[in-house]
Amino acid sequence: xxxxxxFWTVSLVIAGVSFAVITGIVMVKGYSDLRQMFSRLAEQGKxxxx
Amino acid sequence: xxxxxxxxxxxxxxxxxxxxxxxxxxxxxxxxxHYLVAGRELGTFxxxxxxxxxxxxxxxxxxxxxxxxxxxxxxxxxALISGLVMIVVGRTGLVIERFRALRLMTxxxxxxxxxxxxxxxxxxxxxxxxxxxxxxVFLKIEGEFLTIVSGIDSRYLVAxxxxxLLLELVYTVVGGMMAVVITDFIQYVLxxxxxxxxxxxxxxxTGWENIVAKVSSTMGSAGFDPIENPKFGIxxxxxxxxxxxxxxxxxxxxxxxxxxxxTPEISKRVMTWTGFIYLGRGMLPMLWGAAALTLxxxxxxxxxxxxxxxxxxxxxxxxxxxxMLASILGPGIKGIVVAGMLAATMSVNSxxxxxxxxxxxxxxILPMREQMGKPALSSRSQIFVNxxxxxxxxxxxxxxxxxxxxxxxxxxxxxxxxxxxxAGTFICVIGGLYxxxxxxxxxxxxxxxxxxGAIIPFFFLHWxxxxxxxxxxxxxxxxxxxxxxxxxxxxxxxAGAT
Numbered sequence: 381x382x383x384x385x386x387f388w389t390v391s392l393v394i395a396g397v398s399f400a401v402i403t404g405i406v407m408v409k410g411y412s413d414l415r416q417m418f419s420r421l422a423e424q425g426k427x428x429x430x
Numbered sequence: 431x432x433x434x435x436x437x438x439x440x441x442x443x444x445x446x447x448x449x450x451x452x453x454x455x456x457x458x459x460x461x462x463x464h465y466l467v468a469g470r471e472l473g474t475f476x477x478x479x480x481x482x483x484x485x486x487x488x489x490x491x492x493x494x495x496x497x498x499x500x501x502x503x504x505x506x507x508x509a510l511i512s513g514l515v516m517i518v519v520g521r522t523g524l525v526i527e528r529f530r531a532l533r534l535m536t537x538x539x540x541x542x543x544x545x546x547x548x549x550x551x552x553x554x555x556x557x558x559x560x561x562x563x564x565x566x567v568f569l570k571i572e573g574e575f576l577t578i579v580s581g582i583d584s585r586y587l588v589a590x591x592x593x594x595l596l597l598e599l600v601y602t603v604v605g606g607m608m609a610v611v612i613t614d615f616i617q618y619v620l621x622x623x624x625x626x627x628x629x630x631x632x633x634x635x636t637g638w639e640n641i642v643a644k645v646s647s648t649m650g651s652a653g654f655d656p657i658e659n660p661k662f663g664i665x666x667x668x669x670x671x672x673x674x675x676x677x678x679x680x681x682x683x684x685x686x687x688x689x690x691x692x693t694p695e696i697s698k699r700v701m702t703w704t705g706f707i708y709l710g711r712g713m714l715p716m717l718w719g720a721a722a723l724t725l726x727x728x729x730x731x732x733x734x735x736x737x738x739x740x741x742x743x744x745x746x747x748x749x750x751x752x753x754m755l756a757s758i759l760g761p762g763i764k765g766i767v768v769a770g771m772l773a774a775t776m777s778v779n780s781x782x783x784x785x786x787x788x789x790x791x792x793x794x795i796l797p798m799r800e801q802m803g804k805p806a807l808s809s810r811s812q813i814f815v816n817x818x819x820x821x822x823x824x825x826x827x828x829x830x831x832x833x834x835x836x837x838x839x840x841x842x843x844x845x846x847x848x849x850x851x852x853a854g855t856f857i858c859v860i861g862g863l864y865x866x867x868x869x870x871x872x873x874x875x876x877x878x879x880x881x882x883g884a885i886i887p888f889f890f891l892h893w894x895x896x897x898x899x900x901x902x903x904x905x906x907x908x909x910x911x912x913x914x915x916x917x918x919x920x921x922x923x924x925a926g927a928t
Contacts, residue, residue, distance in 0.1 A: 381646070381650075381651040381654045381655065384503065384504075384651075384654035384655050385503070385642065385654055388503045388506050388654065391506060391510055391709070391713065392506070392713050392714075392717065394709065395509070395513070395706075395709035395710040395712075395713045395714065396626075396629060396710055396713075396714060398706040398707070398709065398710065399622070399625065399626070399706070399707055399709070399710030399711075399714065400622075400626055402478065402703055402706055402707055403618075403619070403622040403623075403626070403707075405475070406475050406478050406479050406482075406618065406619075407619050409474075409475040410475040410476050410478070410479045410615055410618075411615070412475075413473035413474065413475040413476040413477075414476045414611070414612065414615055416473060417468070417471045417472065417473060417476060417611075418458060420471050421458045421460075421464070421469050421471055422458070424460070424469065425458070425460055
């Protein structure tokens with residue numbers, strides 16, 4: 381039981397930290413990702429209308 | 431009422447922002463691929479946000495909280511497997527890389543490319559039934575969460591959930607995947623902040639040592655060791671590995687994110703990084719459940735675990751976690767958390783609405799029309815059919831979801847309803863992509879035997895979830911191999927784009 385507790389504690393710390401870090405990165409970079417995506421789509425739309 | 435004015439303000443502001451942002455998506459809808467797979471223009475980070483938001487809902491927090499309450503730390507094994515399998519799928523590109531290269535829009539579409547139109551239709555029907563039944567329990571459980579945490583009278587549960595579903599429907603029907611991607615980003619940020627806040631509060635308020643001590647005194651070593659725990663064991667762990675490989679590759683809503691990425695390489699990156707989020711998606715709410723057990727687990731024993739008692743009332747184990755949030759979170763924080771949970775609810779529901787309605791329109795209605803000799807629909811007409819299917823799924827859920835109560839642990843109910851189609855689909859996809867001999871006869875047998883292997887043992891023979899899961903995957907594999915060896919080998923080209 382003791383080894384399982386250590387294992388789950390370490391797993392939980394890795395899970396919590398990676399969740400928080402990836403959230404931070406996605407918050408910053410995801411926004412610019414979305415903007416680029418919509419500008420590409422708008423560009424495609426223009427070509428479709430031309 | 432548990433909610434203060436500041437909490438209401440935060441929640442209403444979120445709802446307005448979310449629906450308004452979702453409606454913006456409409457202006458980018460030019461054709462059906464924009465509507466269903468965001469024009470295949472999704473980048474890595476927006477991809478991670480939309481995939482994570484799609485698969486993290488209030489329902490996820492509720493069933494994982496229930497697992498944590500009932501089985502303690504041993505339940506972490508399910509979360510660990512889901513995350514690790516996703517990382518493996520992302521790193522290796524198993525199925526997803528080829529799926530993305532084929533430029534699909536739905537999973538059953540692959541069946542027509544590899545096998546036959548008839549098999550696509552059968553797969554579409556099973557995917558739609560399994561998926562909608564799976565989603566059918568979301569609304570009621572999400573509603574329970576909201577009423578317990580916010581303190582809204584449970585008599586208004588149906589009205590509250592109907593309003594939320596209608597808001598989701600508005601932007602999903604109008605803006606399709608474009609609206610879903612935009613709202614998913616906002617919702618991902620909010621739900622993640624809420625997840626982190628609740629985790630900090632739960633551990634701070636309850637105390638790590640107290641949680642460990644309570645799990646230990648209640649369950650003994652079975653609360654830590656998933657192999658020793660009678661609900662899990664080695665068969666459960668192996669079934670979970672199989673199930674999560676099939677979910678991460680063939681679950682329609684997950685696969686739609688893979689189909690929406692700009693390149694196969696991006697789809698692999700999205701899957702890998704979301705795998706790490708999956709570890710927290712499971713373990714953190716399980717921890718909240720164990721914390722709720724520590725605070726409220728003083729009632730009569732139910733399968734060896736004390737039922738939660740809050741203010742003199744005995745609750746079901748699944749309701750212990752939201753009751754804990756209602757009691758430990760202060761004004762303002764509670765508003766952020768409920769807005770985060772609403773975000774989680776809406777992101778999942780909108781993506782699932784789009785996913786299952788896409789299957790109904792693209793894999794059931796359109797192939798049937800073609801089978802009847804009717805001309806192919808224009809892109810604009812396909813979008814219209816998709817919107818109608820979306821409305822149909824939404825209305826069905828409104829009635830089914832609010833009145834049906836799943837038997838047993840919700841997590842296991844969701845696993846079994848998913849297995850109805852996942853067993854056959856996964857086996858057909860793996861066989862189709864990696865075994866040249868696989869043919870339509872094998873495909874039919876795999877789909878039918880996989881579905882029968884899930885439905886008959888679980889609903890009629892009352893076998894355990896683990897054995898049922900094995901049975902479904904085993905029979906599906908047997909069906910594919912036998913049918914493919916007996917049936918005619920038909921050369922099929924997988925080239926071409928949609």
